[in-house]
Amino acid sequence: MLKINLFVLILYLNLGFADVEPVENEVATAAPLYTISGYILPPDRKLGLTLRWLSEITLSINGGQYKGFVRTDGHFLISGVPYGSHVVEVHHADIYFRPVRVEINSRGKYRAREVSYVDPVTVVQIAYPLRLAPLKRRKYFREREQWRFVDFVLHPMILVMLAPVLMLLIANHIIKDPQTKRELDKMQFPNVPNNMPDLSDMLTSLLSEKQRPPPPPPPPEKASPKKICSNKKKR
Secondary structure, X not given: OHHHHHHHHHHHXXXXXXXXXXXXXXXXXXXXOEEEEEEEOOOOHHHXXXXXXXXXXXXXXXXXXXXXXXXXXXXXXXXXXXXXXXXXEEEXXXXXXXXXXXXXXXXXXXXXXXXXXXXXXXXXXXXXXXEEOOOEEOOOOOOOOOOOHHHHHOOHHHHHHHHHHHHHHHHHHHOOOHHHHHHHHHOOXXXXXXXXOOHHHHHHHHHHHHHOOOOOOOOOOOOXXXXXXXXXXXX
């Protein structure tokens, strides 16, 4: 009986120590947490923001894994962030902020750089704590195109008509050889015959005929009265 009690006691002690050791190891190996801080710079007056623009800003890390807000003085703190590489984004309905990547090593040293999705190879480092400035207003609608005189001049049909005229005007200044000029002056262009009808006259005659009212119908002919022959026999 004594041997059984000793065996149960030894087994209980072993199980107890086995339960306590992992807890001590977890506390000893717990990774430290860090805080990402920064400041939101005031916007340009040309953006035309309201006085409550700071209260409308929200911050997120790694697509919403950690979130934060901005104080009235423009500073922000996001705590409980482990070491590693984190992308900080500033969200506002009317303003666009450039995202920033903050890298924290195991020793607690910070390094920040801009995030470029177009050219991710280039590294542009920025100072830490972060100083984020609003870049531009967001555009949800496309501006209506307006008529410009340059668009009219650069139209292909206008260029096709103007190119020969300009070449004729510039040809005399470009050609400096007098013999070539004489040959150009002697060139006979085909003459248009005089009896050809003018296009404008033809269009005018066609339109005038279409607009001319139709002639009235001829009056109906009156029927001549018929002569009644009375052939009465005399009794």
